[in-house]
Every structure is written in C-alpha cells, then in structure tokens.
Amino acid sequence: MSMNRVQFQPGLSMAEFERRYGTEEQCEEAVRAWRWPQGFSCPRCGAGKRTEFRRGALLYLQCAACQYQCSLIAGTIFASSKLTLKTWFLAMHLLTKAKTNVSALELMRDLGVSYRSAWLVKHKLLETMRLCEEFRQLSGRVEIDDSYLGGERVGGKPGRGSENKVPFVAAVQTTEDGQAVRVCLALRPFTNASMTEFAARSLVRPLTLVSDGLPCFTAMAADAGVHDRNVTGGGAAAAKHPKFKAVNTILGNLKTALRGAYKAFNFSKYGHRYLAKFQYRFNRRFHLGAMLRRLAIAVVRCKPCPERVIRAAEIAA
Ligand SMILES: [Zn+2]
Structure with missing residues (x-):
C-alpha cells in the first residue's frame, strides 16, 4: 500500500463508531465476545452455562455449575473504573484515530469526565499500547x-x-x-x-x-x-x-x-x-478502521493496571 493510500484510508468514522458502540449494551456485547470468543467459560470451573444479572449498573455473569460470579470487566483494564464502557470506547476511539497527541485536558472535555479520570484512562490505554509493542523486533x-x-x-x-x-x-x-x-x-x-x-x-x-x-x-x-x-x-x-x-x-x-x-x-x-x-x-497504519477493535481486544485481555503502577516512573533501561 502506498503512503497516499495509507493517508486516505477511511478509518472508523464517528457515525460508524456510534452505530457500532453507541449504547452501553453494544459495548457490553463487544466486551463479552472479545473476552470469550468461544463462548463463556467459568474462570473457576470452566463450565459454559451462565446467567447474567446487574449489581448497580455493572453486568455480572454467574456460572450455572458452581455459582461463581464475576463482573464483565473484572480482570481487564476496565476493572475498578467507575466510567461506563461507552466512555472507555469513546476514549479508545479518540486516541486511536488521532494522528497527533490527545491531551488529557482534551479528553476530559470530550468524555465529560474529571481531569484525573481522563488522565488515568489515557495512560491506561497508552500502557496497553506499550505492552502490545513491548516485544517488537x-x-x-x-x-x-x-x-x-x-x-x-x-x-x-x-x-x-x-x-x-x-x-x-x-x-x-x-x-x-x-x-x-x-x-x-x-x-x-x-x-x-x-x-x-x-x-x-x-x-x-x-x-x-x-x-x-x-x-x-x-x-x-x-x-x-x-x-x-x-x-x-x-x-x-x-x-x-x-x-x-x-x-x-x-x-x-x-x-x-x-x-x-x-x-x-x-x-x-x-x-x-x-x-x-x-x-x-x-505499525498498524495499514488498518486504521480496525484499530479501535484491536486495541479494545488487547484492553480486554490485559491484566488490570492499578493507578500506582500507572503513576510510577518507568525504570530507564
Ligand atoms: Zn463455575
């Protein structure tokens, strides 16, 4: 693909983003499919049958065999966040579509969250990108x-x-x-x-x-x-x-x-x-349209990253 074709790729438009991930239910459905591409499997006993319920706004899955309960976002980068999945998805979209740096202040305004939340969301997503590229050769x-x-x-x-x-x-x-x-x-x-x-x-x-x-x-x-x-x-x-x-x-x-x-x-x-x-x-510039989905899959499959780790300095090699 020539450079021009890279630059003129359509990417994921805002309208298409809204169509795919415009509601919390759509985002939940996407996370469910990415976490368990072969269908739900209980983290404790491996059984496939489950029921779902909500505690507050958070969606939980309960294993039908051993009754183990886990929230949809437990064990992912989204865990321990009070933000909706839609907010996270919008942050991922804004960060992946921007060729330039997106400041936490800009993200704060676009997401309608506090500066601290915007900063953390941004750095958790950047950290996920870093992990994806860690072994690049x-x-x-x-x-x-x-x-x-x-x-x-x-x-x-x-x-x-x-x-x-x-x-x-x-x-x-x-x-x-x-x-x-x-x-x-x-x-x-x-x-x-x-x-x-x-x-x-x-x-x-x-x-x-x-x-x-x-x-x-x-x-x-x-x-x-x-x-x-x-x-x-x-x-x-x-x-x-x-x-x-x-x-x-x-x-x-x-x-x-x-x-x-x-x-x-x-x-x-x-x-x-x-x-x-x-x-x-x-390194993913040939597939701009798939960038949000690929980052989201990495986010869903990465271990949670606590704030103290995010704020800790990198130990220079
Ligand atoms: Zn189970």
Missing part, C-alpha cells in the same frame, strides 16, 4: 538514529549535548529501497551497553544497520551483521541524507504529533508511553 534493512524528547529550552545547547532532553533511539525497518515498514522507539541513553541491549532485544538477523556512525551504534552493530556507517556530521546534512529518509520522516512526524504537549508532561517519567503510542499506531 525489526530485521532486514534498519535505519537507526538518536533523538530527544522535549527540553527545547531557549538558550539550551543544540544537538546531542543539550540540557533537559530525554534521549531515545528510533529504529525503522525499511524495504530495500528505503520505504518504512515498521518502527521501534525506546527511551534510552546512548551508551554502548544500552544500545547493545536494545539490539539484542529489538533487532534480529538478517540485518543491515544503517547509522551515522555514532560510537554506540558501532558498538551495537558489532554483532548485528552488516553495518552501513554514514558519517554525516549531524545537523541539517544528516536530516537530508537519503539513507536516513525513513527514520528522518518518522522523527519529523513524531515531533509534529507531540508538539503542543511538550510542556504538558514529564518526559523522563512518561515519555516511553508517548513513544509507544506513536509506534503502536504507526
């Missing part, structure tokens, strides 16, 4: 570059020595002629040890690593296969180098997506989730 021709989130403070030093910047690595698998296939982004210091560990985790042979020859890339390439080292001298010359077209285009798009949010979040603490959101969406 690239192979073949891979362009790699170092970049930074935030810290574009006036008067700061430009380039690699800048203050207040959080380093991350961008690796892009391309076709032989340089078309981006998929991307892997990671918040990491540019040390030999960290980059070698990144290579072990995210890159697989056969591999041709295309880099600007930064020492840590040379170190990571030692065991990677072919290293296509292009010393560019950095700056504008590097940005225009044809061998880095895919990674430079993606970094440009990422910065556009995050622009406006630069001052709004703590990069060292939450930057990994923003990178994961971009990576998740990019």
